[in-house]
Amino acid sequence: MxxxxxxxxxxxxxxxxxxxxxxxAIEKQKALGKxxxxxxxxxxxxxxSFTEYDLFVEHDARDFDMDKKSLPSDGVIIGSGTxxxxxxxxxxxxxxxxxxxxxxxxxxxxxxxxxxxxxxxxPLIGINDSGGARIQExxxxxxxxxEIFFRNTIxxxxxxxxxxxxxxxxGGAVYSPALTDFVFVVDNISKMxxxxxxxxxTVLGEEISMEDLGGxxxxxxxxxxxxxxxxxxxxxxxxxxxxxxxxxWNNQHxxxxxxxxxxxxxxxxxxxxxxxxxxxxxxxxxxxxxxDNSDFFEIMEHYAKNIVIGFGRMGGRTTGFVANQPLEMAxxxxxDSADKAARFIRYCDAxxxxxxxxxxxxxxxxxxxQEHAGVIRHGAKLLYAYSEATVPKITVIIRKAxxxxxxxxxxxxxxxxxxxxxxxxxIAVMGPEGAANIIFRKEIMSSEDPDFMRKQKVEEYKAxxxxxxxxxSRGYVDAVIEPAETRRFLLHSxxxxxxxxxxxPHKKHGIPPV
Amino acid sequence: xxxxxxxGVLNIDASLYKTKISKKFESRxxxxxxxxxxxxSYIPGTVLDILxxxxxxxxxxxxxxxxxxxxxxxxxxxxxxxxxxxxxxxxGDRVAKGTVLLELE
Numbered sequence: 001m002x003x004x005x006x007x008x009x010x011x012x013x014x015x016x017x018x019x020x021x022x023x024x025a026i027e028k029q030k031a032l033g034k035x036x037x038x039x040x041x042x043x044x045x046x047x048x049s050f051t052e053y054d055l056f057v058e059h060d061a062r063d064f065d066m067d068k069k070s071l072p073s074d075g076v077i078i079g080s081g082t083x084x085x086x087x088x089x090x091x092x093x094x095x096x097x098x099x100x101x102x103x104x105x106x107x108x109x110x111x112x113x114x115x116x117x118x119x120x121x122x123p124l125i126g127i128n129d130s131g132g133a134r135i136q137e138x139x140x141x142x143x144x145x146x147e148i149f150f151r152n153t154i155x156x157x158x159x160x161x162x163x164x165x166x167x168x169x170x171g172g173a174v175y176s177p178a179l180t181d182f183v184f185v186v187d188n189i190s191k192m193x194x195x196x197x198x199x200x201x202t203v204l205g206e207e208i209s210m211e212d213l214g215g216x217x218x219x220x221x222x223x224x225x226x227x228x229x230x231x232x233x234x235x236x237x238x239x240x241x242x243x244x245x246x247x248x249w250n251n252q253h254x255x256x257x258x259x260x261x262x263x264x265x266x267x268x269x270x271x272x273x274x275x276x277x278x279x280x281x282x283x284x285x286x287x288x289x290x291x292d293n294s295d296f297f298e299i300m301e302h303y304a305k306n307i308v309i310g311f312g313r314m315g316g317r318t319t320g321f322v323a324n325q326p327l328e329m330a331x332x333x334x335x336d337s338a339d340k341a342a343r344f345i346r347y348c349d350a351x352x353x354x355x356x357x358x359x360x361x362x363x364x365x366x367x368x369x370q371e372h373a374g375v376i377r378h379g380a381k382l383l384y385a386y387s388e389a390t391v392p393k394i395t396v397i398i399r400k401a402x403x404x405x406x407x408x409x410x411x412x413x414x415x416x417x418x419x420x421x422x423x424x425x426x427i428a429v430m431g432p433e434g435a436a437n438i439i440f441r442k443e444i445m446s447s448e449d450p451d452f453m454r455k456q457k458v459e460e461y462k463a464x465x466x467x468x469x470x471x472x473s474r475g476y477v478d479a480v481i482e483p484a485e486t487r488r489f490l491l492h493s494x495x496x497x498x499x500x501x502x503x504x505p506h507k508k509h510g511i512p513p514v
Numbered sequence: 515x516x517x518x519x520x521x522g523v524l525n526i527d528a529s530l531y532k533t534k535i536s537k538k539f540e541s542r543x544x545x546x547x548x549x550x551x552x553x554x555s556y557i558p559g560t561v562l563d564i565l566x567x568x569x570x571x572x573x574x575x576x577x578x579x580x581x582x583x584x585x586x587x588x589x590x591x592x593x594x595x596x597x598x599x600x601x602x603x604x605x606g607d608r609v610a611k612g613t614v615l616l617e618l619e
Contacts, residue, residue: 203584204558205608274515278531281515305536329539330524330531336538362526368545402527434527 017055017072021096029096034167034189035233037077037092037100040127044237045090049081054112059105064136071097074105075130078113080122083244086256089117092127095167099131102173106134107144114151121250123160125240128177129167145172152179157350159250162240165190165216165226166233178225181347182243182299185216185226186236192219220302224336227299242297246311246318247351254352255318264294269483273360275424277400277431277466283308283323283331283358286398290487292316299344304336305329309344314356314487314494320348323358324409326399333405334365335378342381345389346512354392354494357416361405362431379408380513386414388510392497396486397421397468397477403430412476417500418493420486421468421477428470432462551599553590553616559583561607561615570598578616581609590615 001009018038020026026036035043041050059066059074075097080089091113093100102110110126117124133141155161156179163177164184168191177183177192185192193214200206200213212218219226228243230236248255267289273281288294291312298310305328310321322341324331348355364375386393386408394417395410406427410416421427429435437444440457447453471477481489522535562580566572572592579590600617603609 205610206558271515278529280518280521280531280533282518285516305534326531326533327518328534329536330526330533332524332526362529362531365539366526367542369542431527431529433529437528 014055020072020094021098025096032189034095034129036096037094037127037129040166040233040237041077041079041081041090041092043234044125044240045081045083045088046085050079050090051081052077052079053116054078054109057105057109059103059137061103061134061137061140063138066136069098071103073097074103074109075100076102076106076109078109080113080116080120083241086244086249087120087122088125088244089113089120089122090125090127093130093167095129095131098134100129100167101131101134102141102144103134103137104140104144107141107147110144111147111151114148114155117159118151118155121159121252123162123244123247123249124155124180125162125164126176126180127164127166128169128173129165130173131168132171132173142172145176148176149179152176156181157251160247160351162243164236164240165192166236167191170194170196170214174225182227183219183225184228184230184236184240185219186230186233187216189233190216190219190226192225217302220300222303224300224303224340229302243311246297246313247353248318251351257316258292258313260313260316261293263289263291263487267294269486273398273422273424273483277360277362277424277426278330280327280330282327283325283360283398286358287312287321287323290314290490291319291321296321300340304334304340306331306334307337307341309341311353314354315491317494318353319494320344320353320355321358322355322410324361324405326360329365330362331360332362332365333379333382333408334370335373335375338375338379338382338408342385345382345385349385349389349391352391354394354497355389355410356490357393357395357410359395359397359401359406359409360399361401361409363403363405377513379404382408383414384510384512386410386416388512390500390502390504392417392494392500394418394490394493394497395420396490397425397427399424400426400428400431402426402428417497418489419477420479420481420489421472422483422486423468423480425468425471425477425480426462426466427468427477428465432458432466435465436461550594551596551618552614553578553592553618555581555583555609555611555613555615557581557583557588558611559588559609561603561605561609562587564601564603564605566598566601566616568598568601572596572598572618581615594618 057074075094078091091110161180162182163180174192191210220229228239269289272285287296296312308323308325412419436457444450444453468480521532524531560582562582565577573595576592577589581588596618599619
């Protein structure tokens, strides 16, 4: 056969496979408000940057008449390309081919691109849209999942791993996203659960819709499985692209530098925080007042809102922000907020991203439910994550920093490199009311007017201890600064920490509380 | 300073904070100490068989009921001596987790 004929033969083969599950299946996919796997890749990656591998892979299942079925590309597309010039490896499950079900060759394609990403040290993006295991392929399908989970774990902390849930992701399949760094979900499209509504109804007699069981909102607000919530696939892709600009390609690099820009001058930092430590404000306004271009990219916006995490840039360099949020649950630490912040701190540490912590914390949330939910071991994660992190750690105490909350929020004692405090900071063992009740218990009880006496003692305590100067006198705070000086001090700290190096004892790995 | 709506009050160490209160916190269940006279289903399932009658004396370790759950026939045994006061369920009932199965005197 002459070459041009062979080329034509290749082109025909390609065209046939590129149609995936065929026009009917594609129409069905579109009717659900979903794009096809290939459209998704094209929408996400830089134009003409995608190079596909394994287009002609076929399954070799023989049982249940599978030998008579052809599944184009075995229901998953793999390859690599770029996002704003950053290299990424990607796989996208194709729901139009056998419901995106995972068989042996399907999983081998996924593990091939995972191995590639790890070898080439580039971020991996997985688009999940699959009915689950391909039952006809039996234990081979389970083996496939296991191989994926293993690679997710081995790659963790080496290359960034992003999971995008754009359809069902049920049963064992959910554990690949759960092992990755960031999970993206889209309203009405994403569905994640271990056992579906049908099984729950049969076994337990409880009726629930897929959406209420494991929809995008559930995982963004209740379970904490998802990190980014979007109203549409388009918005989701914008979030992924933006995230890629903030993170490095692997753990041996730092994130790319961007041209720095000043924050919005209309955000007057002195006008954000009320003097009274019991009054609320939005700590995101404080972050926006100091970060480059006032551009703060929040992560897990809808989960455990009493702590805020996300990325911004300081002088062009990616920085992770952790901040207590007085507007939500007074910014207390609890099971969920400790969990949320600790994981983010470990992410930043793994990928060479300095951490700035804004502190305004009243302490831990009291309650039987918190104690029984394990606030001890969950709270411990925060201490562990901050102590363990060797990236530059800079702390700004805005207002109150009481008790265990003070210690946990990147204090000097957990080896913060810089601790700054605003003049209104109150660094004390607990709030003035609680402290006065304990220290002056006898005086208050024996007084003729206990309420008046209590107020007097609270004021006495406030005057003496509700300030940053006791901590500053011990060197626990490096500088007491004016709010308007915050950005300058932060830029200075980030820039002098550029080559930070510290030695830690040799170990295989620690045993963090989980 | 901005003004915020829908603020509640949260008491932390005797300080009263004005802040938004989360749904999770608002809907938390108040703690109730367990009542040792009530035997509850520890798992959702179906009552397969009841092995005791109301008024019957039972001893620690006696089998009381068989609960079919998670593809298993679970034998419920008494952890105390006593007399059965009431059996609010009957054979074939499908019960949720925490349902009272037996009441001791």
